[in-house]
């Protein structure tokens with residue numbers, strides 16, 4: 637197999653050849669068809685997240701075909717198309733696993749962070765955490781659903797039922813959440829970096845009611861806002877933009893420090909919360925909804941050996957939608 641590996645925090649990924657891994661008990665092996673690139677991959681490469689397995693193959697939005705199964709796995713899964721998300725394994729016995737909150741598991745494994753991920757031609761995954769995907773869909777289009785879509789969906793659920801939804805940072809997750817929100821007959825207000833007219837036009841093309849800079853107020857009070865950009869100063873901005881009783885959901889795994897803010901911006905029973913990881917139940921809900929809503933992801937494809945270019949384009953905001961590696 638070929639894989640792009642991270643050996644040292646901050647270093648470019650390096651293309652390597654390795655023998656194909658053999659799936660162990662409860663595992664499946666996939667021939668990777670596509671793997672999308674997520675901002676979390678940048679956080680892994682930059683060392684923003686503690687104690688990654690090193691060397692590591694990043695990538696946790698994997699679409700592939702099962703070509704081998706380990707002991708204990710239904711051989712019917714051979715030849716199926718499966719998606720592997722960020723949540724790669726949970727302990728099954730901690731308080732959180734036992735109470736329907738496996739996203740908060742005390743002893744989890746995360747794909748592309750604590751177990752090898754999909755920036756490779758072959759990957760091994762825990763069979764119980766892979767989602768069966770539509771065999772007739774385009775694998776490149778499906779890949780961003782595995783994190784941008786899934787985490788975005790969890791954020792949207794946590795945001796509540798309000799009609800007017802603000803999305804801060806209009807990248808891969810927001811462009812999917814916007815489509816689902818509009819399908820749910822909500823109004824989307826998209827906030828981008830100041831003067832990112834390209835992303836604002838992209839949001840309007842997808843049906844956003846309004847798109848503007850994150851340092852300007854929206855034209856109406858919002859019912860809820862989701863912050864996807866890893867920028868702490870957006871927290872007080874979003875709290876100011878939501879109505880009394882409104883909610884602000886932070887969707888990223890890492891964010892710069894939140895600046896000090898007057899209590900008045902939280903007052904009025906506004907709520908601030910984060911979303912961490914995903915549960916398998918989120919996926920069971922989300923994939924049918926994405927299909928029903930007719931979500932169309934916007935992707936830019938890169939070869940596997942172009943992973944560093946893809947990460948760099950994501951870092952500097954040069955991508956509308958999602959970057960996807962195609963081995």
Ligand SMILES: [Zn+2]
Nearest residue numbers: 727730733741
């Ligand atoms: Zn657990």
Ligand SMILES: [Zn+2]
Nearest residue numbers: 674676783784
């Ligand atoms: Zn991700």
